[in-house]
Amino acid sequence: MRSGAIWFALLLLTTAAGAQGGGQLRFCLHSDPKTFDPVLVEDDASERVRYMTGGFLTRVNRLTQELEPELATSWKLSKDGRTISFQLREGLHFSDGTPFSAEDVAYTLQRLMDPNLHSPTGDAFRSADGKLETQVTGPNKITVTFPAPVASLDRKFDQVAMLSRKSPKKEMAVLGPFYVADYKAGAYLQLNRNPNYWKHDERGRPLPYLDSIRLDIQQNRDAEMLRFLRGEIDLIDTVDAEYFNRAQSEQAGSAHDAGVSLDPEQLWFNQTAKSPIAAYKRAWFRSTNFRVAIWEAVNRDDMARLVYRGRAQAAVGMLSPADKFWFNSSLETRPYDPQSALRLLAQDGFHQQNGQLIDRDGHAVEFSVVTGAGNKTRERMATMMQEDLSKIGIKLNVVTLDFPSLIERITRTFDYEACLLGLTNMTLGPDAQMNVWLSSAENHQWNPSQKQPETAWEAEIDRLMRAQASSLDPKKRKVAFDRVQQIAWEQAPFIYLVNRHALSAVSPKLHNVQPAVLQPYVYWNIDRLARNTESASK
């Protein structure tokens, strides 16, 4: 009788444990999310929360980089690129139980394009002034017409999390795998499993596997790494090479290198006519030979090896090879070749005198590079450039500035000579590059806001970028964008130094981890991450 009671108690415990399912995942956000409203997201923390809670019509698979159906089972683009029709999944419910329908899609898109809201996500869809038209053609069918063609329209829905028109919980009612259950500003954010999430695994078991996610707000990267090594958190989505090596040495199997990422580190020279720099220096910076010579005189393999401890590679050009479709594979990495650099410089009348490089008017070649104070990686890169350039007689002064001063100089006063900064590319292809490569753009860093393109090659880039943006044929777009990459490589307005690797640290206890080179690197398949092997096995 007594043993029967024990077995019954054990059975109850086992059942309870089974019901508990996947347990809790813990990791850190580096700041508080500024908003939970998915159309207003513009900061990294909010974007990460949106990724884990939002339901999207289409989704770019971070591993294959292919577009996949999510809430929409199919979609059709019109020939003019303005209209897209979605067929939605049936019988879906938001996390609070409110049914999902085409009305919700219309409501979300109207909010997204509301000019009064200034949605950063909506900006990607605004190719011209005018009103968005939505036509609900059935409970699960909707046609959306934009005022002008939008390039890669279907892929852009990867960023649009659906809102509920009817739910009293407003944006807190979600269609993603988790919903926001608790939030204490400056301390933590608790996401719980969405009981109405629509996905199931191959065995028909409901996803996500995890019961909850606790996101601790932790700004200090050292503290985050210590907590990871102590087992208090399960992952760090992005780590630098130093921490990567530390994780690798202290916890076998926890460091993941997904390969070269989309993110470049780059240098550019100030070519702005209104900048207060000396005219002879502007003339150097405007010379293609000078820029290419600098590119060739910097040993970028050494940079990748020493500064990134081998977890980076010399960049080819404006796109990383990680962008599988859009990267122009005919381009080659410029080799480190100081002799070739000197030959190029000689073509512009530069010559060496007592080991110093002199221009044709007798000016010693000396310039400064500004970068953000406190960024040890970039300071190291600048110091290596200093040594490399000294070998061809160029004196480089490294100036570290606090970030507001740096931004002031490169965007308002233009009182700088060269700048070293890095970019974080969240999206593939040319769509996010428009605001950099059009000569009229404010972010055309080397010579922004031009009324007319000042060079023939910038005019050609303008034409090609506009052509690819208005074309709906991916092949034609690719041809145009390949040419843009070619011009950027030849003219070197940006000197691309290295592409860092996508590095992350993940507890070996976590299953189904498949690190990707698109962010989020580790938890892009958050609904399939699991803490126990039973959930993880397929």
Place this chain on the structure above:
Amino acid sequence: MRWLRYIAIGILAAVFLASLFAGTLAPAPYAKQFRDEPEAAPSRQHWLGTDDLGRDRFSRVLYGTRISLLLAPAAALLAAALAGLLGGVAGYLGGWTERALMAAADLVLSLPWLFLLLAVRALLPLNVEPLQSVTITFLILGCLGWAAGARVVCAGAGALRNSDFALQARALGCSESRLLLRHLAPNLRPLLLAQFWISVPVFILAEANLGILGLGVSEPLPSWGSLLRELEGLTAISGKPWMFVPLLLLIASVTAFQVLLVDQEMPS
């Protein structure tokens, strides 16, 4: 406690001499990058190993010490001189001069010096030699560091002005300038010396703080501040005890300065 004083003097003398003769003692130029030997452990070629760019750490410590230990006392001297001049004048003259100068001192004391330094640094021309840049930084530190000392000196000068011996000197027909230079100034000397000794470690630490923020001495010139930045992060502080040498030097030097200061203040 005389032996403690001797130890302090010995430490400071050794550190000063080593930094003065850095050119002779350093096994390699401080900026030379031995790129095939990054983060090397101590060896016969590199006594303190190399940093992550392969630069000889011992050479960098020697040159960095030279920067920090020569410029910090220079800035302290400037601060003490300004404090003596302004505080002495304020205390001796009294009245509205004292009120105006002490109000100025209060204003300087209330300035957030770190932000001021950031702003000044951001305003400097970009093509400045690293040595010029660090000299300007210490010059600013010296110019900003007078206020606290001036308050102390002002109080001291005020007390001396009304002292019996000053009254007696005046009664004997001593001129104001003679009274100031021959009688009051020597009595202010201990105060000024104390201000000087206090300021030296303060300025060393200020430069180190700026260095840790990445706003100290420009690359490739080393300083204690830039060398201490190597200790940032987890990986830096594990299994590489030789990396703590700049920190130990800083602690030893600042402690030695403090010992000398205490010794100065104690009655013989």
